[in-house]
Amino acid sequence: MSAANEFVSNAALKSRRDEALPAGLPSKSGVYAAKAENAELWDVEGKRYIDFIGGIGVLNVGHRHPKVVEAIKRQADQFIHTCFGIAQYEIYVELAERLNLLAPGKTVKKTVLFNSGAEAVENCVKFARRITGRPGVIAFEGAFHGRTLLATTLTGKSKPYKVGFGPLVPGIFHAPYPDAYHGISEKGCLACLEHIFKTQIPVEEVAAIIVEPVQGEGGFNPAPASFLQALRKICDDNGILMILDEIQSGMGRTGKMFAIEHAGVEPDLIACAKSIAAGVPLAAVIGKADLLDKIAPGGMGSTYGGNPIACAAALAVLEVFEEEGLLARAETIGRRVAASWRELQAGPARGLFGDVRQVGGMIAVECVEDNDPKRPNAKLSGDILTAARERGLLMTTAGSHAQCLRCLVPLTVSDDVLDEGLEIFAAATRASIDAP
Numbered sequence: 001m002s003a004a005n006e007f008v009s010n011a012a013l014k015s016r017r018d019e020a021l022p023a024g025l026p027s028k029s030g031v032y033a034a035k036a037e038n039a040e041l042w043d044v045e046g047k048r049y050i051d052f053i054g055g056i057g058v059l060n061v062g063h064r065h066p067k068v069v070e071a072i073k074r075q076a077d078q079f080i081h082t083c084f085g086i087a088q089y090e091i092y093v094e095l096a097e098r099l100n101l102l103a104p105g106k107t108v109k110k111t112v113l114f115n116s117g118a119e120a121v122e123n124c125v126k127f128a129r130r131i132t133g134r135p136g137v138i139a140f141e142g143a144f145h146g147r148t149l150l151a152t153t154l155t156g157k158s159k160p161y162k163v164g165f166g167p168l169v170p171g172i173f174h175a176p177y178p179d180a181y182h183g184i185s186e187k188g189c190l191a192c193l194e195h196i197f198k199t200q201i202p203v204e205e206v207a208a209i210i211v212e213p214v215q216g217e218g219g220f221n222p223a224p225a226s227f228l229q230a231l232r233k234i235c236d237d238n239g240i241l242m243i244l245d246e247i248q249s250g251m252g253r254t255g256k257m258f259a260i261e262h263a264g265v266e267p268d269l270i271a272c273a274k275s276i277a278a279g280v281p282l283a284a285v286i287g288k289a290d291l292l293d294k295i296a297p298g299g300m301g302s303t304y305g306g307n308p309i310a311c312a313a314a315l316a317v318l319e320v321f322e323e324e325g326l327l328a329r330a331e332t333i334g335r336r337v338a339a340s341w342r343e344l345q346a347g348p349a350r351g352l353f354g355d356v357r358q359v360g361g362m363i364a365v366e367c368v369e370d371n372d373p374k375r376p377n378a379k380l381s382g383d384i385l386t387a388a389r390e391r392g393l394l395m396t397t398a399g400s401h402a403q404c405l406r407c408l409v410p411l412t413v414s415d416d417v418l419d420e421g422l423e424i425f426a427a428a429t430r431a432s433i434d435a436p
């Protein structure tokens with residue numbers, strides 16, 4: 001398939017983009033998309049890419065899955081927008097019913113829909129404050145929760161996310177997140193949390209602890225199950241709500257619908273977005289019904305939240321997951337990618353691929369120097385990223401120094417395309433290591 005258009009080029013669009021858009025908006029790749037299908041994308045010059053990043057974790061069912069496209073078209077033929085607060089519609093209710101049943105734990109759930117991950121996170125925190133009547137929130141170092149002011153405050157990485165945007169939102173405190181590879185122990189993190197309660201905010205003033213079960217932007221760093229269980233106990237013992245940010249790790253990416261299921265923990269509120277609607281903007285807050293019902297009418301909502309097109313797409317996504325067995329497929333894909341990257345780690349990238357991490361279909365490799373976790377090698381991750389792109393593979397980085405390369409390939413990818421992508425990755429790695 002070719003999507004070449006003789007009248008446009010990536011370079012020409014970049015120059016228009018540089019004139020029309022602010023510099024702060026990231027666009028490292030220089031790739032201007034013309035068409036995409038499943039795990040492949042073609043740029044405006046007709047160059048084909050294998051997509052190992054899926055719009056950063058948005059395309060667990062791939063680009064333009066026929067069922068999703070059909071659902072969107074069907075809905076567009078009926079109505080596109082009413083505002084749920086003005087004229088309601090069945091598919092919003094149906095999607096909430098489905099998510100309530102999928103959410104982990106036995107407690108009865110309710111769901112409210114929004115537009116973006118940051119908006120879901122903001123609302124979780126807002127609700128937690130209202131429900132508990134307390135101001136404080138604990139988040140974690142290395143976390144990424146979005147780019148609105150509160151989500152930026154919750155994020156645990158200063159540059160480029162927080163620098164110069166202060167004063168940030170008061171009442172937010174950051175604890176360390178366990179990271180065995182970098183020597184940050186679970187025990188030490190729990191001790192730090194106690195220390196925060198002792199020195200910065202009394203535990204009885206804490207409304208919520210917000211945590212990613214696998215840090216995304218932070219470098220695909222999974223929290224040990226025992227850590228998440230310990231957080232649950234701290235929350236239970238102290239009347240604190242446990243908020244799970246499943247925006248990147250959720251919707252089947254890790255082989256469970258929600259990554260927290262690996263730890264057997266039931267959160268109070270869950271923020272979901274990204275892959276929920278295969279690229280149509282949609283987010284959800286799923287929470288224990290008795291808690292969400294404490295928010296008075298008018299305390300939640302939004303003009304576009306739960307837009308009908310997005311709800312139709314999301315219902316199609318859930319159908320695709322069931323019909324195509326994508327939870328199991330996430331684990332198969334993850335193992336295949338991790339095995340291929342571990343081969344490089346044991347071969348040409350020895351000492352440079354410090355750690356390969358995999359939770360289902362969420363896989364990252366961390367580039368270091370001399371096998372030393374304390375010496376991040378962002379030059380190597382950047383070089384591999386560029387070399388892969390030149391050879392037709394799209395990826396992105398993660399980690400505090402952008403020293404990790406992450407894979408969030410659509411779970412619908414064929415074995416052939418996956419293997420082709422892994423071969424490109426291996427060639428890009430070899431070329432980057434051999435380069436002077």
Ligand SMILES: Cc1ncc(COP(=O)(O)O)c(C=O)c1O
Nearest residue numbers: 116117118144145146216247248
């Ligand atoms: C874990 C996590 N939380 C929140 C967000 C913010 O989502 P959005 O960009 O849709 O606001 C992201 C986005 O990358 C994310 O990965």
